[in-house]
Amino acid sequence: MSIENLAWEKMGSLIPAIVQDAFDGRVLMQGYMNKKALDVTLDTGRVTFWSRSRDCLWTKGETSGNYLDLVEVHTDCDGDCLLVRARPEGPTCHLGMDTCFDGEGRIIPELAFLAGLENVIARRNEQRPEGSYTTSLFESGIKRIAQKVGEEGVEAALAAVAGEDEELLNESADLIYHLLVLLRSRNLELGSLVEVLKARHGA
Numbered sequence: 001m002s003i004e005n006l007a008w009e010k011m012g013s014l015i016p017a018i019v020q021d022a023f024d025g026r027v028l029m030q031g032y033m034n035k036k037a038l039d040v041t042l043d044t045g046r047v048t049f050w051s052r053s054r055d056c057l058w059t060k061g062e063t064s065g066n067y068l069d070l071v072e073v074h075t076d077c078d079g080d081c082l083l084v085r086a087r088p089e090g091p092t093c094h095l096g097m098d099t100c101f102d103g104e105g106r107i108i109p110e111l112a113f114l115a116g117l118e119n120v121i122a123r124r125n126e127q128r129p130e131g132s133y134t135t136s137l138f139e140s141g142i143k144r145i146a147q148k149v150g151e152e153g154v155e156a157a158l159a160a161v162a163g164e165d166e167e168l169l170n171e172s173a174d175l176i177y178h179l180l181v182l183l184r185s186r187n188l189e190l191g192s193l194v195e196v197l198k199a200r201h202g203a
Contacts (some may be wrong), residue, residue: 002040003073003074003075003082004077005050005079006038006080006082007078007079007080008034008035010079010080011080011129011133013034013035014032014033014034014050014052015032015033015034015038015080015081015082016030016031016032016080016081016082017030017032017033017047017081017082017083017084018030018033018047018081018082018083018084019031019047019060019068019084019085019086019092020083020084020085020086021085021086021087021088021099022071022072022085022086022087022116023087023115023119023191024099024109024112024116025109025112025115026093026099026102026112027094027100027107028068028086028088028092028098028099028101029060029093029100029101030100031049031060032049032050032052033048033049033082033086034050035052035128036050036148037049037050037057037059038082039075040057040059041070041073041084041171042070042073044059045061045069045070046059046060046061046067046069046070047059047067047068047069047070048060048144051092055167057196059091060092061089064090065089065090065191066088066089066090066092067088067089068084068086068087068088068092069087069088069089069091070086071082071085071086072083072084087197091147093189098160105110110196114180114190115190117155117177117180118180118184118189118190120134121134121180121181121184122184125138125184125185127142134181137178138181142182142185142186145178145181145182145185146152146182148178148181149175149179152171152174152175152178153175155174155175156168156171156172156174156175158171159171
């Protein structure tokens with residue numbers, strides 16, 4: 001089913017739109033779109049909904065500045081629901097939380113935590129806060145960062161050979177963290193690495 005053949009009549013001219021963070025996969029919010037809202041979203045690249053309470057179009061972030069920058073739109077098999085993948089410019093929820101589904105705590109897919117960690121590393125690189133280990137790594141230069149990746153890789157391998165599962169997990173965590181720092185030091189992202197893996201896998 002394509003977005004050109006949506007079941008508008010079936011849904012009374014409004015279709016629910018679920019917004020997903022294109023970077024880490026979290027569900028950010030749910031709203032409703034009519035044809036005009038979808039057209040504006042596609043034309044401007046800013047996610048726009050139809051407000052049922054105000055009976056008008058509203059672009060998420062038009063008041064707060066926390067826009068949702070469109071990446072792509074998909075429809076479900078019945079054509080009566082949209083999945084909108086976007087990159088948020090700040091908290092999505094009007095209560096100041098990253099997503100409208102945070103509630104009492106952050107709801108993050110397990111593997112998506114790596115994407116959040118990469119964001120933290122990127123901010124450390126930009127801001128260089130004092131007392132941060134990540135800051136000290138960036139300031140030590142790429143050769144030192146690369147050396148740390150090598151050291152952690154060796155330690156992970158030794159832990160595996162020794163059959164120490166807990167130590168292997170700890171050393172692997174260190175390895176992945178330092179690898180993310182190394183990638184960032186070369187202005188590379190985890191997403192680019194994933195694309196390489198997908199290409200090799202034939203995805």
